[in-house]
Amino acid sequence: MGILTLQYGQCGNQIGHDLYSLLLEDIQQRKKDNPHFSYEYIDQWFDMDNKGMFRPRSIMIDTETKVLNSLKKSPQMNLNRVVAESIGGCANNWAAGYMENNKTFIQEVLDIVRSENEKSDSVLSLLNIYSLSGGTGSGVGSSIIENLCDLYSKKNIINCAVLPYVRGEISTQSYNCVLNLSKLYSITTSTIIFENEKLLHLCKYSLGLSNINYYDINRIISQQIASFFHPVKNVNDSLNLINNLVVHPYYKFLQIRTEPNVKITFENSLENAMIKQSCYDLKHSNKVNKCLSSVFICRGKEISISKILKNSHNFVSWIPEQHKNSIYYVNSPFLKYKSFLTQCFNANNIVTPLQTLINDAWISFTHGAYLHHYNSFGVDKEYFLNSFQQMENILYDYINI
Known part of the structure; x- marks a missing residue:
């Protein structure tokens, strides 16, 4: 099952850069550790060019070229899938991106997506990565994704949307968030929400980092995306995982936790670290947390998650038992970690x-x-x-x- 990523604006392209860098790092490590390693991990994210080089299956979209110029050494820049012009951005205005600047990009982007689908029928998921705060990701992204939903209604269209800090980013950020989410919620398969506020807390109090910057936060986001969408044994494609999580069309917001986020000496601490992350939600939620569904993916050496399951959210009564906690074990390690744990869940703590x-x-x-x-x-x-x-x-x- 192949994934085509569409990366919008500064945030989306920086996260995409980190995502493909991590994926290449993981693939190179797998080939080093196991000469017979499965190429499904490559097929998920990459094509091969005529020189046998990996070609990230991605489209980079921006209304400014400054960030993309700074990423020229990125593996993504081996492609001609860059759709960008220096038109001065979208002035942090969803309407400017959705109503006006989208015209500059939309046909070219749709042509590239169509070309990718014609080359292979293995591209079953379209993964959109963007920030909700600015005008390009939220506005241009809304327009392109809306068109993708019309043209590829049978494909798995997933948004990875980054929530801004509650205070101190952009004066119009709350408008842009409302306009984007309301436009896309009902027509896409799901939206995975990444909270800058929560990730900052993780960097500061769990990882002990100081002088935290966007690189630190983007790396965690890219790691979470990669760990969830990497192939899983006995699961044909990510759509099956998403179907386990989006159990009702009214509930499409997903969240991801991963451990470790830095190298941990004692692997048994993964379970406790994951529980510690959940404490953030309990502390900042305005009501009792309830969960609709949850998926755990354990990569590498098998670890116990019995404590997590015991301390997990209260599940709503109408959810079938098989959708409450789906657990998958993958023998191969991830990013040099002996054990790596990912949880993706659908819960009401996103309300806060x-x-x-x-x-x-x-x-x-x-x-x-x-x-x-x-x-x-x-x-x-x-x-x-x-x-x-x-x-x-x-x-x-x-x-x-």
């Missing part, structure tokens, strides 16, 4: 960060802040009110599970 952003957007909206920037591209008050209503409906369903 999203509700905070919606509240911030609503306060700005009622005061008329920055609305003229959106009105100039055709996104008026009625458009905003419809988006607010859709997000409130989504969160209402999560709150009442």
Whole structure:
């Protein structure tokens, strides 16, 4: 099963750079450790060029070329799958990206996606990586993904969306989050949410890092994406994993935890470290956490997860038993770690960060802040009110599970 990634804006392209760097590192280690290693790990993410070199199956999309120029040494730059022009960005405005700047890219991106699908029928999943805070990832991304959903309705279309810090990034970030999520939630397969706030806490208190920067956070995100979407024994493709997690069309927000995030001497501490991560959700949640479904992937040397299962979320009563905790074991190691544990889950603790952003957007909206920037591209008050209503409906369903 092949994955085609589409990376939008500065954040999406930087995460994509780290993702493919990690994947190449993992593949090279596998080949070194095992001459008979399975090439399904390569086929998942890469094509082979006529020189036998790995060609990342990705499209890099941006409204500025500065970041992409800085990534020229990236393995991705071996491709001609770069769709970018220096048009000054999208001014941190979803409407500018969705209504106007999308016209610069959309046909070229769709042509590349079509070419990829014509070359091989193995591309079954489209993975979109972007930040919700700015204009390119949220706005241009919304337009392209909307078109992909129309053209490839039978494919697995998954978004990896990064939530901004609650305070201190971009004045219009809450608007952009609401407009993107409300536009794409119902039409895509699922959205995996990555919280900058939570990842900062992980870097600071679990990993003991100081002077934390975007590289540290992006590396964890890329590691989480790779560990979940790498091939899993007895699972034909990621769609089966997603189906185990998205058990109802009203509940499509997923989250990922991984351990280790740095090298750990005592492998038995993986289980305790994962439980420690879950404490963040308990501390910052406004209500009792409830879970719809969870998938565990244990790579490398088998470890016990009995403590995690014992301390896991309370599952809702209407979920069939087989969907509550799906556990997969993969004999091969991941990123030089003897054991590596990944959990992807669908739970109501996602309400807290999203509700905070919606509240911030609503306060700005009622005061008329920055609305003229959106009105100039055709996104008026009625458009905003419809988006607010859709997000409130989504969160209402999560709150009442």
